[in-house]
Amino acid sequence: xKRHRRLRETSEEAAAERKLHLPKxxxxxxxxxxxxxxxxxxxxxxxxxxxxxxxxxxxxxxxEQLFGHPVHYIFQLDRIPQSVWMNVLDRVLSLLxxxxxxxxxxxxxxxxxxxxxxxxxxKIVGKVPLVKFFYLxxxxxxxxxxxxxxxxxxxxxxxxxxxxxxxxFAFATGELTKQPDGTRMIAVFLPTTPNPxxxxxxxxxxxxxxxxxxxxxxGARLIISGGILTPQEVHTDKFxxxxxxxxxxxxxxxxxxxxxxxxxxxxNAEPEHENID
Numbered sequence: 001x002k003r004h005r006r007l008r009e010t011s012e013e014a015a016a017e018r019k020l021h022l023p024k025x026x027x028x029x030x031x032x033x034x035x036x037x038x039x040x041x042x043x044x045x046x047x048x049x050x051x052x053x054x055x056x057x058x059x060x061x062x063x064e065q066l067f068g069h070p071v072h073y074i075f076q077l078d079r080i081p082q083s084v085w086m087n088v089l090d091r092v093l094s095l096l097x098x099x100x101x102x103x104x105x106x107x108x109x110x111x112x113x114x115x116x117x118x119x120x121x122x123k124i125v126g127k128v129p130l131v132k133f134f135y136l137x138x139x140x141x142x143x144x145x146x147x148x149x150x151x152x153x154x155x156x157x158x159x160x161x162x163x164x165x166x167x168x169f170a171f172a173t174g175e176l177t178k179q180p181d182g183t184r185m186i187a188v189f190l191p192t193t194p195n196p197x198x199x200x201x202x203x204x205x206x207x208x209x210x211x212x213x214x215x216x217x218x219g220a221r222l223i224i225s226g227g228i229l230t231p232q233e234v235h236t237d238k239f240x241x242x243x244x245x246x247x248x249x250x251x252x253x254x255x256x257x258x259x260x261x262x263x264x265x266x267x268n269a270e271p272e273h274e275n276i277d
Contacts, residue, residue, distance in 0.1 A: 063094040064095075066094070067098055067101070075093060153173060153189070155216070156170070156214040156216060157170055157171070158236055159204060169214065169219055169222060171188065171189045171216070172186055173188070174186075174187035174242070175242055184206045186239065187201065189201055189202075191223050193224070194223070196223050206239050211240060212234055212236050213235045232252055
């Protein structure tokens, strides 16, 4: 009698434990959930278009304010009857003149004498605390964004940081050899979320770096979104060096968390059975 009671208690405890570890089946989407998803999808379409349009209008207005008078003087626009199309033409010509001036400044900066003047001016600006921040910060951001791809982020890798068992996506940017033991070290840039222009520079042994099939563009989207856009699966392999491409299958499309849950429901999950003698 006692033996049967112990077996029953053991089986009940095992069943309760299995019940706790069973994955939960995702609930069905309600009308409110679908409406919210459609609203978010609409915002993802409209907001970037609105921001891009606002940026174009802002730049055009700024160019008109700076170069409107020279355009009117060069093309004699004051003698032409004013209309809506003339206003558009005024802004377009101002924008083109601004681009020409910027290109001319860039052409002048290729001369050694002008480069020395710019370097001297940057040294003077770098000694002024507040002005230094507003001058050097945008310059560093622009240098990062306009740097050629082959000279910047070369590959998306996986590393364990800040401790073992915690994995992070990072960008492999270079490699070096640590002497006197000859250990190959990989320069890895670990960006922050959601601003990938700041982060940490780490030098890790080659065996601690893993190749992935994530492209640089998808890696930037994943980091900027804070993990909202994620792939369903990521293939990894030991780091093969920056001079070689890893032999990994291409990455699938990025999904949101709700979409990935819908494509992978826990329908085939079965509890593990225990044999009780």
